[in-house]
Amino acid sequence: MNTPANAAAQFQQQLDQVANEIESLLDRLLGPELLAGERARPARLMEAMRYASLGGGKRFRPFLVVESAALFKVPRERALLAGAALECIHCYSLVHDDLPAMDNDDLRRGRPTTHKAFDEATGILAGDGLLTLAFDIVARPETHPDPAIRSNLVLALARGSGIGGMVGGQILDLGAEGRFNGGKVQALGQSEIETLQGMKTGALLRFACTAGAILGGANATQRTALERYGAAVGEAFQIADDLLDVEGDAATVGKAIGKDAALNKGTLVTLLGITGAKERLAARVAEAEEALAPFGKDADILKAAAHFVAYRQA
Amino acid sequence: MNTPANAAAQFQQQLDQVANEIESLLDRLLGPELLAGERARPARLMEAMRYASLGGGKRFRPFLVVESAALFKVPRERALLAGAALECIHCYSLVHDDLPAMDNDDLRRGRPTTHKAFDEATGILAGDGLLTLAFDIVARPETHPDPAIRSNLVLALARGSGIGGMVGGQILDLGAEGRFNGGKVQALGQSEIETLQGMKTGALLRFACTAGAILGGANATQRTALERYGAAVGEAFQIADDLLDVEGDAATVGKAIGKDAALNKGTLVTLLGITGAKERLAARVAEAEEALAPFGKDADILKAAAHFVAYRQA
Numbered sequence: 086m087n088t089p090a091n092a093a094a095q096f097q098q099q100l101d102q103v104a105n106e107i108e109s110l111l112d113r114l115l116g117p118e119l120l121a122g123e124r125a126r127p128a129r130l131m132e133a134m135r136y137a138s139l140g141g142g143k144r145f146r147p148f149l150v151v152e153s154a155a156l157f158k159v160p161r162e163r164a165l166l167a168g169a170a171l172e173c174i175h176c177y178s179l180v181h182d183d184l185p186a187m188d189n190d191d192l193r194r195g196r197p198t199t200h201k202a203f204d205e206a207t208g209i210l211a212g213d214g215l216l217t218l219a220f221d222i223v224a225r226p227e228t229h230p231d232p233a234i235r236s237n238l239v240l241a242l243a244r245g246s247g248i249g250g251m252v253g254g255q256i257l258d259l260g261a262e263g264r265f266n267g268g269k270v271q272a273l274g275q276s277e278i279e280t281l282q283g284m285k286t287g288a289l290l291r292f293a294c295t296a297g298a299i300l301g302g303a304n305a306t307q308r309t310a311l312e313r314y315g316a317a318v319g320e321a322f323q324i325a326d327d328l329l330d331v332e333g334d335a336a337t338v339g340k341a342i343g344k345d346a347a348l349n350k351g352t353l354v355t356l357l358g359i360t361g362a363k364e365r366l367a368a369r370v371a372e373a374e375e376a377l378a379p380f381g382k383d384a385d386i387l388k389a390a391a392h393f394v395a396y397r398q399a
Numbered sequence: 400m401n402t403p404a405n406a407a408a409q410f411q412q413q414l415d416q417v418a419n420e421i422e423s424l425l426d427r428l429l430g431p432e433l434l435a436g437e438r439a440r441p442a443r444l445m446e447a448m449r450y451a452s453l454g455g456g457k458r459f460r461p462f463l464v465v466e467s468a469a470l471f472k473v474p475r476e477r478a479l480l481a482g483a484a485l486e487c488i489h490c491y492s493l494v495h496d497d498l499p500a501m502d503n504d505d506l507r508r509g510r511p512t513t514h515k516a517f518d519e520a521t522g523i524l525a526g527d528g529l530l531t532l533a534f535d536i537v538a539r540p541e542t543h544p545d546p547a548i549r550s551n552l553v554l555a556l557a558r559g560s561g562i563g564g565m566v567g568g569q570i571l572d573l574g575a576e577g578r579f580n581g582g583k584v585q586a587l588g589q590s591e592i593e594t595l596q597g598m599k600t601g602a603l604l605r606f607a608c609t610a611g612a613i614l615g616g617a618n619a620t621q622r623t624a625l626e627r628y629g630a631a632v633g634e635a636f637q638i639a640d641d642l643l644d645v646e647g648d649a650a651t652v653g654k655a656i657g658k659d660a661a662l663n664k665g666t667l668v669t670l671l672g673i674t675g676a677k678e679r680l681a682a683r684v685a686e687a688e689e690a691l692a693p694f695g696k697d698a699d700i701l702k703a704a705a706h707f708v709a710y711r712q713a
Contacts, residue, residue: 119563120558120563121558122555122558122559122563122564123558123562123563123564123567124563124564124567124594124597124598124602125563125567125571125594125598126562126563126567127562127567127570127571127574129570129574129579130562130566130567130570131562134562177527181523181524181527184500184523186498186499186518186519186520186522186523187520187523204500204578204579205500206500206501206570206573206578207570207579208500209495209498209500209501209523210495210566210569210570212527213491213495213526213527213530213566214561214562214566214567216527216530216531217530217557217560217561217562217566218557218561218562220534220553220556220557221554221557221558221561223553224550224551224553224554224557225554226550231546232545232546232547232549232550232551233546235546235550235553236538236540236546236549236550236553237538237546239534239535239537239538239549239550239553240535240538240539241436242534243531243532243534243535243538244434244435244436244437244535245436246531247528247531247532247535248437248440248441248444248445248448248528248531248532249433249434249436249437249438249439249440250436250437250438252444252524252527252528252531253437253438253439253440253441253444253528255524256441256443256444256520256521256524257439257441259520260441260443264518264520265443265518265521280438280439283438284438284439288438
């Protein structure tokens with residue numbers, strides 16, 4: 086019987102499995118082999134891109150791609166390619182966010198950030214290379230034989246990661262910290278915080294679930310269900326992050342906590358209080374589960390994923 | 400009769416015409432209207448992206464897209480969209496190259512570089528936004544109704560601008576300057592210089608011509624012809640650039656000259672001498688013209704473009 090405990094165990098096993106597959110796939114995609122149209126793969130660039138993308142991360146976004154695609158019995162290697170492309174976007178964003186001109190972080194996951202391990206110019210270029218590679222991967226025929234599906238993936242990925250998605254969210258976040266305003270922190274209202282977070286972290290999580298629907302040729306009902314699930318998971322992810330920043334244990338979380346408070350940064354936790362934020366978090370998890378109703382038991386692992394995101398300790 | 404002088408005049412007129420159309424198109428693409436999947440278009444990001452891409456540049460790359468597509472009677476608005484996407488890539492590369500950690504330039508085309516007019520974080524994000532937007536544009540149905548053609552454009556654009564193309568060429572260039580080597584300039588041989596330049600500047604110029612062939616559903620002969628033309632134009636472009644750096648007039652060129660010599664940078668001019676470089680330049684122009692033979696008179700303006708690139712004074 087598929088009890089919640091079973092689903093959680095199955096989720097963790099599957100998350101680890103996807104992480105291993107993504108690691109191997111990125112290792113191959115960032116290997117020495119030249120592809121059509123490439124003149125050379127410069128050693129330093131490849132080292133930095135590998136450093137920035139291999140050997141770490143839960144690979145939660147690719148997991149969502151793989152599991153949402155599995156609802157439609159999409160061949161796993163296709164979903165993994167789309168997931169690897171998404172992970173390239175995620176990793177590039179970390180490299181650029183860590184730069185001195187941005188968040189100026191020296192450490193990530195316990196090791197030097199890419200620009201510290203190499204140099205700033207190499208960090209900028211490694212990020213640009215990963216961003217470009219993401220679209221290269223998605224447009225390859227092996228990602229899906231139907232070019233209409235590949236084009237739709239490119240478009241959805243660009244929308245999620247560009248002006249109205251992740252990049253836009255990043256500049257809103259810097260603005261909220263007062264970066265363009267002489268350091269004067271902006272007090273954001275709830276809808277502004279929702280927009281900022283929905284762009285900065287939500288957009289790629291939504292794309293992850295939408296990608297499964299695109300790859301699987303989902304009908305409108307199925308696609309809407311996955312979009313709703315992705316949006317709820319994205320919000321849950323962010324509220325959990327904000328709660329960890331207040332309540333988490335630095336050693337477990339693996340990074341400094343209390344950063345939001347130090348920056349006077351508005352989050353749903355500061356706005357709603359811890360209790361209010363936890364209520365909202367529970368509501369988002371419930372919504373994520375409800376959204377999956379059209380898929381029945383097939384979606385149990387995605388339900389477990391929503392729980393994982395909401396109640397993780399790191 | 401279509402004399403060389405006529406072709407040159409026609410070329411200049413058409414170059415200006417394309418520049419105007421690209422300016423209007425980028426103005427629209429970077430307008431306030433939200434597209435599907437976008438939550439907001441943050442004001443500061445949009446201002447910086449507009450600053451980086453509007454109001455300047457010969458738009459020579461979009462011109463090549465438009466004129467190579469015209470050989471196949473591709474509707475002009477489609478070629479302009481592909482050209483605008485390519486220009487987004489070109490402009491992002493200038494913004495990132497100008498950053499303090501890269502070439503550290505304060506001025507471009509006589510006005511402050513993007514990171515000086517705004518700030519470094521905004522420059523990084525505006526570049527990321529333009530890079531992402533390029534793929535968004537190419538994947539849109541209005542760029543071409545056939546998704547196979549859109550996917551092919553995405554793939555060719557990613558190949559030309561990524562690891563084995565522009566980004567890779569940029570890191571090779573920094574390496575040649577001794578940037579990763581304590582400032583010890585590397586003496587490159589001819590084939591290394593050709594690889595570096597063929598990636599850093601050649602790859603996008605080749606893409607420009609290939610894009611016309613892809614949009615136009617060219618047959619293999621036609622596509623090979625345009626690829627050969629694009630490669631010859633790319634080399635001519637770079638030799639002319641290197642010659643201008645030695646022989647040009649700073650006021651006319653519009654930027655500092657003698658930069659290569661100051662950096663002890665190997666170019667085909669330092670390797671072959673001025674006379675040898677000019678011979679090679681003439682050979683590239685001849686090759687560009689020969690490559691266009693399959694298109695007969697229809698390609699006169701592209702022949703004029705090769706002359707323009709080779710013998711420009713700025």
